[in-house]
Amino acid sequence: MTGARARELLFGSWRGRISLSVLGLFIFIAIFGGALAPDDPYASSLETLEPPSSEHWLGTTEQGSDVLSQLLVGARVSIVVGFAAAIISAVIGAAVGLASGYFGGWTDRILDGIDNWFLVIPTLPLMIVLSALLSPSLGVLILVIGITSWAGTGRIVRSHVLTLRERPFVERAQALGASHWHILKTHIFPNALPLIFANTVLIIAIAILSESALAFLGLGDPTNISWGTMLQNAFSSGAPSAEAWWYVIPPGLCITLLVLSVAMIGYQFEEYVNPRLLEQHEA
Amino acid sequence: MSAPLLDVSDLRVTTRDGSPIVDGVGFEVRAGEALGIAGESGCGKTTTALAVMRLLPASLTQTGTITLRPENVAKQINVGRRTERGMQVVRWRHVSLVFQGAMNSLDPVQRVDDQIAEAIKLHDRDVGKGEVAERISELMSTVGLTAVTARRYPHQLSGGQRQRAMTALALACNPPLVIADEPTTALDVVMQAQVLQLLERLRERLGLALILISHDLGVLAETCDRVAIMYEGKIVEIGDAGQIFGAPEHEYTKKLLSILPVIGGERRVAPASSNGGESPLIEVRDLSVRFPTQAGEARAVDGVSLDWKRGEILGVVGESGCGKSTTARAILGLVEPQEGEVLLDGKAAEGRGEMRDLRKRIQMIFQDPYQTLNPRHRVRTLVAEPLVVMGIDRSEHEARVAKSLNDVGLEPERFKDRYPHQLSGGQRQRVAIAASLVLEPDGLICDEPVSMLDTSVRAQILDVLCGLRESRDLGLMFITHDLSLAWSLCDRLAVMYLGRVVEQGLATDVIERPQHPYTQALVDAIPVPVPGGGGERELLKGELPDPTNVPQGCRFHPRCPKRFGPCDSVDPGLLPAGAKGQLAACLLHDPAHAGAATRSA
Secondary structure, three states: OHHHHHHHHHHOOHHHHHHHHHHHHHHHHHHHHHHHOOOOOOOOOOOOOOOOOOOOOOOEOOOOOEHHHHHHHHHHHHHHHHHHHHHHHHHHHHHHHHHHHHHOHHHHHHHHHHHHHHHHOOHHHHHHHHHHHOOOOHHHHHHHHHHHOOHHHHHHHHHHHHHHHOOHHHHHHHHOOOOHHHHHHHHHHHHHHHHHHHHHHHHHHHHHHHHHHHHHOOOOOOOOOOHHHHHHHHHHOOOOOOOOHHHHHHHHHHHHHHHHHHHHHHHHHHHHHHHHHHHHHHO | OOOOOEEEEEEEEEOOOOOEEEEEEEEEEOOOOEEEEEOOOOOOHHHHHHHHOOOOOOOOEEEEEEEEOOOOOOOOEEOOOOOHHHHHHHEOOOEEEEOOOHHHHOOOOOOHHHHHHHHHHHHOOOOOHHHHHHHHHHHHHHHOOOHHHHOOOHHHOOHHHHHHHHHHHHOOOOOOEEEEEOOOOOOOHHHHHHHHHHHHHHHHHHOOEEEEEEOOHHHHHHHOOEEEEEEOOEEEEEEEHHHHHHOOOOHHHHHHHHHOOOOOOOOOOOOOOOOOOOOEEEEEEEEEEEEEEOOEEEEEEEEEEEEEEOOOEEEEEOOOOOOHHHHHHHHOOOOOOOEEEEEEOOEEOOOHHHHHHHHHHEEEEOOOOOOOOOOOOOHHHHHHHHHHHOOOOHHHHHHHHHHHHHHOOOOHHHHOOOOHHHOOHHHHHHHHHHHHHOOOOOEEEEEOOOOOOOHHHHHHHHHHHHHHHHHHOOEEEEEEOOHHHHHHHOOEEEEEEOOEEEEEEEHHHHHHOOOOHHHHHHHHHOOOOOOOOOOOOOOOOOOOOOOOOOOOOOOOHHHOOOOOHHHHOOOOOOEEOOOOOOEEOOHHHOHHHHHHHHHHO
């Protein structure tokens, strides 16, 4: 039933279907973008900041490169960073939340303290400092975003585990003399999984935005084109004042669409998770 | 004869897909009359009550006519035709509802008296502040609460006080008809009797008409003039309480009544064949469990000693909060006792190995079958879990799971791949029992195993449990607050009060000839499925004291009707009293003090 319900929420509503198609399209571009690109995205030419034409559908950059090609190639970084950082964040958040909620006591006090610290610290400055300290590369970017965005997951998982821990089936397992590992593995984790998943999907959106923000601030991976670096180049070359809208709007729009579709899928999952949470509170 | 106060005819409630929940129900309630509606869960009794107030969710369609004729209103009120706005006037002024579960029906962030004031002000805008306060203090004294209690928040009240507050809330606008939906279900016997007595008095004093909804026929027999029995959305039988309980006509009514254990009637189980002389399976010695709380240390279990023999059904009874569940949890090492020990076959269960052995041989089943099964696992995984925990070879799992399921009357082929939500309440409890049996234990601790189940399902589960005693010589420790059930099922009984065993002995002796005043009070509070069976009985006053503040001397003395001189200073131990092997912790049985009792009396 649970799987069917998730499917229904994703495929049974227009919101779910549209979001999934948009995300699917972007993933397709991320995989095949290089092959689809009409030009070499790195190639410079003398045709700088040309408006869209039949030759360059989305015009050219200040270096004379093809905007459309950059846009297609740049999708990969956004998606890879988004998903990889979200996975790192989910793993840390779930581990901290599970341990903190299940073991309680000092474990909880310490882990929850760390969690609180990460929650209140302004994320963007921390990311900026971290990526400035470490030399910019794709891996560093993923790591930095991952370790600065897990706190919310940790907090939500912890409070859910606190209620799960008091459920009678956990007590029953304890009465059997089951180990902590057994209880966590068979009872706590599977029941917390939908929540972790729904939360992770929302973090993908945040991670994509963070990557764009860092790249826009010049802290992205200089060897890779991403939508964020495109925006940064556009701004530093004065594209907006030159009214070169074709250089600014496409990457901006792509970021918006991708984040929106991922967030929508996340909200669909939340709808799936939340009624269950309500049920448990009532009981 | 005047027209009835409430007239319901051909009431139908259907879901969106057209399946009926209430299927053509009709009844009437006269002013001042008490009508009981009984039936199992899902029979539509609560839906009927909500339909009278038109409080059903929008997804349900309600047809039929419901007419209210309150004395002080010139025109009769047609509930079905009223607008939503019009119904808001009717609700609470002409008919009010005591919701199921007083715990959740009071707003936790508002003081009790403010909630009552809200109800009064909603219906009478012109009422002055002083008048509201006067009305509230009147209501509070009607339901037996003090002004101090009224200023509290719901979480500061005990279960019984909350139920009283809910009742006061229902009476706020002086309605001629009150519907009480399972008003006593979550309460234990003493509290239940107190609430029933309250309802009875309110009827007498205020001339209230009452619709009492309950799955407990005993409760209805005592309070109601007429009783309706519902089954699958229909009233199968309705009549005077005397006729329903004395000469039921419908098969279903007969079945419901036959399942009900009546003290002095026929016992479900023959007493254990072998008595005495046998070595105990589990011995509990001077067990104490204390919990730190904000108010101080709570003495949940305070020096309990028990013997649980092999193949014996040992009942542990008492009000909620008396420490019976904590004792069970301490036996299995789920809570750490501060003092005392648990012996398995005469050996202390201390080390890891012994504890593991104990947990293999003693299993536990819990009250709520909806909660004890992990919703994400299939039946076979659930039943096999103890095997996994105990590290038993995988190749054995399937056969043992199948055997266990067979033992509880579930066909393995049909049920092993289902998830808990695909099972009924009774089937879930069977799965829970099967999971406890898979390790072939010697003893099963059952914590209120049937209190959440319907009467007929309850009988099936008890049959399964008792059958296991016969076929496997399985010992059962039966924790319950239901004394009639304990009487009909248990070999021996221990009565607990405030963390201590106050009486023990053969179940028949203890219930039929109680030697401790507390046991006597519990027995007196049992609702009897005979109309007016409660009679004029003396009920225990007050509630179980706070375990952080155990009274000096005999812990029962502040509530005891028979207390005398030394009771507030001497803490009595268990003394022989009554029949052979019967023990009671009461100074009345202490030769050194009993003389004083007769003298002062």
